[in-house]
Amino acid sequence: MLSEQMIRIIKSTVPVLEVHGTAITKRFYQxxxxxxxxxxxxxxHANQKQGKQPTALANAVYAAAANIDQxxxxxxxxxxxxxxxxxxxxxxxxxPIVGQNLLAAIKDVxxxxxxxEIIQAWSEAYGVIAQVFIDVEAEMYQAAELAExxxxxxxxxxxxxxVKESEVITSFYLVPQDGKxxxxxxxxQYVTVKVNxxxxxxxxxxxxxxxxxxxxxxxxISVKREEGDEHKPxxxxxxxxxxxxxxxxxxxxxxxxxxFTLDVEDERPVVLISGGVGLTPMVSMLNTxxxxxxxxxxxxxxxxxNSQVHAMKQAITELAKQHSQASVHxxxxxxxxxxxxxxxxxxxxxITAEWLKEIVPDQSAAYYFCGPVPFMKQINQALQSLxxxxxxxxxxxxxxxxSLEAE
Ligand code: HEM
Numbered sequence: 001m002l003s004e005q006m007i008r009i010i011k012s013t014v015p016v017l018e019v020h021g022t023a024i025t026k027r028f029y030q031x032x033x034x035x036x037x038x039x040x041x042x043x044x045h046a047n048q049k050q051g052k053q054p055t056a057l058a059n060a061v062y063a064a065a066a067n068i069d070q071x072x073x074x075x076x077x078x079x080x081x082x083x084x085x086x087x088x089x090x091x092x093x094x095x096p097i098v099g100q101n102l103l104a105a106i107k108d109v110x111x112x113x114x115x116x117e118i119i120q121a122w123s124e125a126y127g128v129i130a131q132v133f134i135d136v137e138a139e140m141y142q143a144a145e146l147a148e149x150x151x152x153x154x155x156x157x158x159x160x161x162x163v164k165e166s167e168v169i170t171s172f173y174l175v176p177q178d179g180k181x182x183x184x185x186x187x188x189q190y191v192t193v194k195v196n197x198x199x200x201x202x203x204x205x206x207x208x209x210x211x212x213x214x215x216x217x218x219x220x221i222s223v224k225r226e227e228g229d230e231h232k233p234x235x236x237x238x239x240x241x242x243x244x245x246x247x248x249x250x251x252x253x254x255x256x257x258x259x260f261t262l263d264v265e266d267e268r269p270v271v272l273i274s275g276g277v278g279l280t281p282m283v284s285m286l287n288t289x290x291x292x293x294x295x296x297x298x299x300x301x302x303x304x305x306n307s308q309v310h311a312m313k314q315a316i317t318e319l320a321k322q323h324s325q326a327s328v329h330x331x332x333x334x335x336x337x338x339x340x341x342x343x344x345x346x347x348x349x350x351i352t353a354e355w356l357k358e359i360v361p362d363q364s365a366a367y368y369f370c371g372p373v374p375f376m377k378q379i380n381q382a383l384q385s386l387x388x389x390x391x392x393x394x395x396x397x398x399x400x401x402x403s404l405e406a407e
Contacts, residue, residue, distance in 0.1 A: 002068065002124055009121035010068050018062055020109050025057050028105035036097055040202040042088055045236075061102075064129045071132055078136055080259050085133065086140040087192040087257035088205055089153060095130040102126060144255040149181030154194050154252035160218060162247050165311035169277055170242055171211065171222040177250060184214045185256035187264075187284040188368070188396065191219060194252040197240050206237045209280040209370075209396075210256060213287035219253070222311065224277035260396035262288060262368065269297035269362040273351065273379055275371025276304060281396060282370060283312060290323045298323075299360050303331040303351055303375065307339050329359050353382035370396045 002010075017024065033040055060081060067073045103123055107114045145152040157174035164170050176182055190207045197204065208221035225242040226235025245251065262270070262285045270289065272282040279302055289298050300320065304310040310330070320326040330345040339345060347355055367388055369379045376395055383393050 002121075002128060006121045006124050007069050009118060010065050010125045013118055013122070014062060014065050016110070016113070017065065021059075021062060024102075024105050024109045025061075027109055028057075028102050031104055031108075032098065032101040035101060039094075039097075042090070042205055044205070045202075061129075065125060068125050068128065071129070075132075075136075078132055082133055082136040082140055083257040083259050084207070086137050086144065087190065087207060087254050089192075089254060090137065092134045092138070095134060099123070099126045099130060140257070144183070144257070147183040147255070149183040150255055151183075152255075154254055156250045157219070157253050159245060159247050159249050159251065162245070165222055167308050168227075169222050169224050169309075169311040171220055172241065172245070172251070174219045174221070174251060174253065175217060182217070182219065183255055185210055185219075186258075186261035187213065187288040188261040188281045189256040189258040190281075191221065191256055192254045193221070193237075193241075195237055195240055195245075197236065197244075200236075204237045204240075207258075207398075209258075209284065211280040211283050213284060213291055219256075222277070222280045222283075258396075260368075260370075260394060263366065264288065264292060266366055267293075267296060269299065269360070269365040271299045271301065271356075271360055271365050271367045273301045273367065273369040273371075274303070275351075275375035275379075276309070277311070278369070278371030278375070278396075278398065279311060280370075282368065283316065285368060286316065286319065286326070290319055290326055294323055294325060296325060297362065297365075298326045299329065299365075300326065301329045301331070301351065301356075301359070303333065303371070305334045306332050306336045307344050308336065327359075331355070351379060351382065353385045356382055357386060364392075366392045366394070368394045370398070373397070 029043075033043075060077065063074050063077060064071065071078075103119060103126070106122060107119060110118075141152065144150050156177040158177050159172050160175045161173040162170060163173070188209070190209045192205050192207050195204050195206075208223060210219050211222040212218075212220040223238050223241050224235075226238045228234030260281065270285075272285055274282040282300065282302075286298060286300050289296055300316060302310070302316075307313065310332075313330070316328055320328045329347070331347040331349070331351050332339060332345040333348075333350060335345055335348055346359075365388075367383055369376060371379070376397070380393065380395070
């Protein structure tokens with residue numbers, strides 16, 4: 001239990017952290033990796049370089065600190081992060097390491113302003129916050145291991161099939177090397193994949209949504225090859241998977257995780273909206289819906305640049321054709337001349353509120369969406385302008401969770 005005085009100090013220093021938060025977490029990561037280079041095996045180096053992870057951690061720390069006397073308020077956020085931590089294999093023993101380096105970074109950045117009293121208060125607060133995460137994650141580790149077909153840590157899977165879905169997206173069908181059962185998952189969940197790239201000092205971990213329905217003898221992930229441009233480097237892991245991982249090769253996976261999941265009990269119409277490779281969790285949801293609740297109305301809306309980069313178009317179209325309650329709608333931002341000739345899409349440009357209103361006449365529907373951040377901001381705004389209640393809007397970020405509010 002934190003004393004009243006400690007709580008007061010923490011709350012009064014939150015604004016200071018807000019000013020220096022990102023500087024502190026940047027410094028923290030420098031110190032962390034200098035003191036514990038082995039942690040470079042678990043952190044995503046690309047996110048570090050782009051500064052996304054420092055900001056995500058900073059935001060989580062502000063939120064926790066501002067709610068230090070009522071941490072139950074941030075439990076939903078804790079759970080979402082804990083899913084990611086559990087999927088990465090983060091351990092209780094790593095929390096004090098993070099705590100020590102965070103406090104050292106606070107001291108370093110704040111200088112004399114970080115009095116002994118302030119440091120003491122933050123040290124205690126970190127302990128309390130860390131314990132909440134450790135407890136939530138302990139339950140998740142137990143559940144993942146005890147589930148039928150479940151397991152702890154990384155389990156080797158063989159690539160049974162590698163299927164090109166578009167110019168940029170390839171699916172990998174993964175079966176467990178031990179030939180035993182694999183755990184069920186909820187559509188929308190992801191797995192962490194571990195790769196050792198020849199010549200690289202550290203292992204790389206990445207999360208990929210499961211793109212097929214649960215209850216099969218394999219998991220499927222569908223990976224976009226990230227080419228990179230002058231603004232961002234190419235995706236090391238996605239290129240490795242595309243170029244160097246073939247049928248028969250082995251990838252290590254942790255058990256499925258994530259809280260962006262389809263509510264299968266809800267009987268109302270459901271609208272699945274995706275942009276680019278954001279279609280992967282949506283395809284899992286669509287496959288599950290048509291199999292488990294074929295009477296439920298489902299709208300599958302997908303935005304791509306054009307048909308060349310449009311993955312799984314045929315499979316999705318055929319699936320929808322067999323189900324009277326499922327409809328598909330394609331939106332191309334840059335249709336090719338062939339696309340125009342064949343009229344292979346329903347709308348040119350971007351997904352707008354007007355178009356959504358036109359294709360989804362239902363007053364009460366649940367919305368799920370995933371895609372690049374600018375796309376998600378646009379969809380979120382469109383849904384808000386249509387008056388869709390916040391409770392019916394569900395979305396997933398690929399990469400560290402951010403904000404969809406207009407800046
Ligand atoms: C991801 C917060 C402790 C390792 C994250 C994210 C947040 C966060 C907000 C981003 C979640 C997302 O991607 O949606 C925290 C807080 C902690 C804590 C508040 C302490 C109370 C730890 C510890 C470790 C760790 C002890 C292990 C050394 C990671 C890793 C990621 C992550 C590897 C994935 C991000 C990446 O690789 O870019 N954490 N974390 N975290 N966390 Fe933590």
